[in-house]
Amino acid sequence: MRSRTMHIHRTLRHARALARIPATRTALVGCTALVLAVTGTLGIAQACPQVRDLSHETLADGDGWGSEGDGTSGGAAADAAHTYTVTNRTELVAALESDPGQPRIIQVKGTIDFNTDASGAPLTCDDYATDGYSLDAYLAAYDPDTWGRDEVPSGPQEDARAASAANQAARVEVKVPSDTTIVGLGTDARILSGDLQVKAVDNVIVRNLTFEDAFDCFPQWDPTDGDTGNWNSEYDNLVVYGASHVWIDHDTFTDGRRPDSAQPYYYDRIYQQHDGELDVVKGADDVTASWNTFADHDKTLLFGNSDSAASTDEGHLRVTLHHNLFKDLGERAPRVRFGQVDAYNNHYVVSDAASYVYSLGVGVSSHLVAEDNAFTLPDGVDPSRVIAYWKGTGLTADHNHVNGHEVDLLAAFNAANPDTPLGDDAGWTPTLRTEVDDPGAVPGIVDRGAGAGNIGKAG
Template sequence: MKFTLYSALAALTTSTLAAPLFTRQANATSSVNGTTSANSTSSGADGPVGYASLNGGTTGGAGGSETTVTSIDELLAAVEGDEPAIIYIDSVLSGSSEKIRVGSNKSILGRSSKAGIEGAGLFIKEAKNVIVRNLAISKVNTGEKDAIGVQKSENVWIDHCDLSSDLDHGKDYYDGLADFTHGSDYITVSNTKFHDHYKASLCGHTDSNADEDAGKLHVTYANNHWANINSRMPLVRFGTVHVFNGYYEGGSMGDSAVNTRMGAQVLVESNAMAGIKDAVVSEYSDEDGYAVVRGNDFGEGANTAPEGTLTSVPYEYELLGSENVEAAVVGVAGNTLTL
């Protein structure tokens, strides 16, 4: 099976990128509602794969105004409000803002591998229809302390991003790299590299938040690279989460990868892991979460989570096969697009 997802994106113009494209390759393995078959003839569709494709889809600022920002202050102004807008970043922006509050109907797009934000995170709260693509966001220790924090929001697509901090401080010096909390829903994280961090990604922030989170937190993690991360790859409470085609390398850090708690249902497919102690677990909460696990290579890691019921998801997707994931994901995940 040949990995060519997003292979056409490098040739896209910036105006084309405003309307996101997800390319599916023929002759790959396709899984629809949990049924896997070879030789898929799906030729491609606009928008992200996964849960962000549902609930009306995720188009970001398509059709709105376009602007290029060169400072944190300009970015703060550009992402305000709910009018559609496409915001481009060409360089690394740094500054003292505690958080960059993003309104609805926004696309925040890096134009090259040199585009990013250092020291300030994107905060998507009470918003809908947001796209963040091709950005490196690092070392956020202000405001919510998340590289990307999503609260009470729907339809968010994070794609081809590089999210990191450093390991020079304690595990609580930074918070998450991509955290989804307070009943957020219909989210996809794809082709993203998470690295050099303690606690990477959270779906549901506390065991006591069932009233807000139960029935929400539908999140897809597709084709991501997790490197030198200690835990939360991801950690899930209450939610319904699909993790597939991920490559995990723990280095000296790999404690636990997928942690499912508080009745969460997680489908874990076609992932490959090296140097991860606990591949799939349910621990550190009063109530178990659950997982369906198939087609993975966990290396020396183990699956000890109770068997779940999430055997299918309501969207099309492709499985690379765990033997192909490393070659397909490493060097592709991250802010690797040149636009």
């Protein structure tokens, strides 16, 4: 019996290697499990209609910070009564809120639009507006030519904007409880216009979903933000806020139908309706984000949201990023404060030199390790632009490739920025890695396997 069991384990390891899924404790279901039990081989499992049960898969041992301690199993322990298939916002919220304290698996089918009412009817920005708010009135009230640039907006229109924003927040911000797995069914499961919040909980898995266009109907104008002011918005696609043990895997994050390039300008600044795609903030810890696609966005990943949050964030914000595709982003992939962040085997693709700012943001007390990544940069983007200084002191950046050749990114940055040189030591050495690919192979591996609908397609 022991020999048969060892044979099955070896066969499973071989199957995972072929499928390029090193960071998953794979659940076998249906006839596949039966074939293994009887024959000890996967040889005839191809006839099975279903091989993998994504809903019960858990993060593999040693796969990044999310595997620290007790690891991340999400809702794998859920019974049938706490396994839900949801097709709209009302069903999703009910599944999240039912039976507090119970592990749960939530399977998303099709598109769930968070800007909908209880009956599923779509809501527009006009439906949220209240107390006399209108964009035209707001623009007239706070025009810098009359309001000035020294004070943030206040008064009736700003109060109305805030009240309107609260109405939208009540619909699009949805909280996830502990011991939960949320997984997309098939290849087209989508969260539209939603802000999924993993806040002050533990043990959550989010997989195989496309997050599209978490847009703010009511951005706030701040004339004191920067030299010329900025429009600031709320709503990230996914927020990990004071939470621990979170696995974010094979998801796609995109502005989709509402790209920034289509946004108007007011007061000579883009009317920015998007915030981030994934934020890890407020003492969150033990997060692994693997095999995701982050695309077509400006400020993308923020780990630590304040330079003054040492009391909350120091010793936390430990995040692993591996085998993610970062495509056509402006900046923050990621920007890091305080945390020990391990970014390896990611592919960074830049198409438009004019809209690109940087990829790796070295912030206050950050401990960022960026190794064995691949960067595909166009003419006009020098490798020195990959790193940005945000009051940090150093990072470890080894064995990275740019356009197929190894480049010392840190040396390039320091040569171009002699007034703010960075040290070459992040102060720690990552150990929680399952497999590190050669950076020369990363573009092919990641481009094929990252994102929603691509589980098992890497390699």
